[in-house]
Structures are given as C-alpha cells and as structure tokens.
C-alpha cells in the first residue's frame with residue numbers, strides 16, 4: 001500500500017483498482033457500471049456524485065436542474081452498458097438555511113427524470129450542513145438477455161461511432177440537461193451492432209481512451225472531418241478562441257454514446273441506423289496503441305487524452 005499513487009483522477013482509480021480484489025463473477029471497477037449477480041441475474045450498479053461549484057452552480061441553475069442532471073448522468077452510465085435502469089437511491093448534503101426549499105426542487109428534478117425513464121426512487125439519505133449542496137445518486141438496472149456491453153471488447157478494424165454532436169456543453173448549460181441514450185443503446189445492442197461502449201462524460205479523447213486501454217492497449221484513428229461538432233462548440237470557440245474541434249474532442253458532458261462496431265457491420269449500420277438513433281462514424285480501431293487524429297490530407301497527429309480530470313481540472317465550472 002506504500003506504492004505512490006499515480007497523478008490524476010484515473011491514476012488514483014487505477015491505484016484503487018489494483019488494491020481491490022476483482023470479483024470472481026460480474027464486473028468490478030473499470031466500467032461505466034459494476035455488474036453484480038444475484039441468483040444468476042445480472043444487476044448493474046453505478047453511482048455519481050455532483051457538487052455545487054464543480055458540476056453545477058445552485059444559485060444560477062436552481063435545484064430542479066441539479067436533480068435532472070444528477071439522475072441523468074447515472075442513466076447515461078446504465079445506457080453505456082446497454083442496460084435497463086430500474087431503481088435509484090439518493091443521498092444529499094443540503095445547505096442549511098435553505099435545506100427544505102432546495103430539497104423540494106431537487107426532488108422534483110430527480111423525480112421528473114426518473115419517471116421519464118421508468119426508474120423507481122426507493123430510498124436515500126438526507127443531511128444538512130454549512131457546506132454547499134452535494135447530491136449522490138446510486139442507480140441500479142438490469143442487463144438484457146444479451147448481457148452488458150463492456151468497454152473492453154473493441155477489436156482491431158472496428159469502426160468507432162458516436163451518437164450525436166459534441167463539444168461546448170458548458171457554454172450554454174447543456175451539461176445540465178443530459179439526454180441519456182438508454183433507448184438508443186438498447187436498439188443498437190438489439191441490432192447486434194455494439195462491441196465496446198462507453199458514455200461521453202469526460203470527452204471523446206479521454207473516454208475513447210478508456211475503451212482502448214480496457215481493450216488491451218489498442219489504438220484509434222479519428223478522422224478530424226468526421227467528428228460531429230455541436231453548435232455550442234462553435235459558439236464556445238468564438239468566445240474563447242479554442243478551435244471547435246478541440247472542444248468536441250475534449251469538453252465532455254455531452255452524454256452521447258461512443259461505441260465500436262465490427263468492420264463488416266459498420267457500413268450498413270451507418271447507412272441505416274436503428275430508428276430514432278443518430279450515428280456518426282468517427283474513426284477506426286487500430287493495433288498501434290494510442291489515439292491519432294487524421295486530417296483531411298491524410299496526415300496523422302497524436303491526440304492526447306485531454307478530457308475532464310477531477311484531480312487536474314479547473315476548480316469550478
């Protein structure tokens with residue numbers, strides 16, 4: 001245990017993982033959800049905690065928006081496993097002074113989103129303190145008969161897809177309104193199209209990096225022209241001078257899915273995606289480890305994982 005902890009959020013998670021026995025069945029640390037088995041049935045479990053000043057600003061955004069985001073980000077992790085969300089428990093640290101009022105708004109936002117996705121709110125924990133609002137949602141779901149989709153199943157030659165335009169989610173508060181791709185993930189999985197999958201919470205360059213790492217140290221080539229850029233990324237670029245493509249690759253909190261599909265299925269999938277699913281084919285999995293960006297003239301440049309990292313990122317949103 002005296003071994004130094006590597007820098008960054010993911011260095012720390014890696015260290016925790018190496019010091020935690022892996023479960024003999026199911027899925028432990030390292031995917032969007034854990035998978036635990038009761039009497040042979042696979043249950044998905046995920047938890048995400050949001051903090052005032054980090055993931056939202058209560059005074060500007062209001063408690064309902066916080067509730068919607070808190071439920072939404074967890075739903076997105078269940079979507080990433082191609083699971084069906086079922087039950088949630090919610091723990092809150094309320095700011096004393098406005099505790100009841102904040103709790104009411106928060107609950108409305110949580111309930112509205114839970115209802116929309118058929119999730120039952122079955123418990124939680126309520127605290128108040130002199131600190132800012134903190135809310136943690138634990139979400140449970142079930143895998144379908146096809147089983148959960150993992151980050152670790154990408155293979156050389158797979159095509160890389162994302163389900164929507166990326167970047168600039170912070171610029172106009174889109175990060176507060178995630179649209180978890182639960183139905184989309186199920187439809188893609190049903191079509192047999194998905195090998196490895198993750199949701200885009202930290203940014204494509206980081207999240208696709210997790211797929212590559214979990215799949216045994218593979219690489220990917222991303223076609224710069226193929227990355228779908230959200231209008232928010234273009235407006236954000238105008239305001240801060242950072243190129244729109246950089247926003248699309250690194251901003252995070254888009255809550256779209258990124259997945260890989262076998263090469264021989266990719267063309268037909270791109271040509272006729274399941275109904276209601278938007279697809280953008282952005283690149284290819286390759287053997288040489290790491291991410292590279294291919295420009296229109298075919299030139300390859302290494303792409304760093306510059307998505308959000310809690311231990312390195314700015315101190316507040």
Ligand code: ADP
Pocket residue numbers: 013016028029030031032033034048077201202
């Ligand atoms: P996501 O962005 O999909 O929510 P994270 O990047 O937060 O995933 O976490 C990556 C993996 O590490 C997940 O499997 C998560 O459960 C696990 N993890 C994160 N923090 C901890 C922790 N403090 N202890 C144990 N596992 C953790």
Ligand code: MG
Pocket residue numbers: 032076077080198199200201
């Ligand atoms: Mg995730």
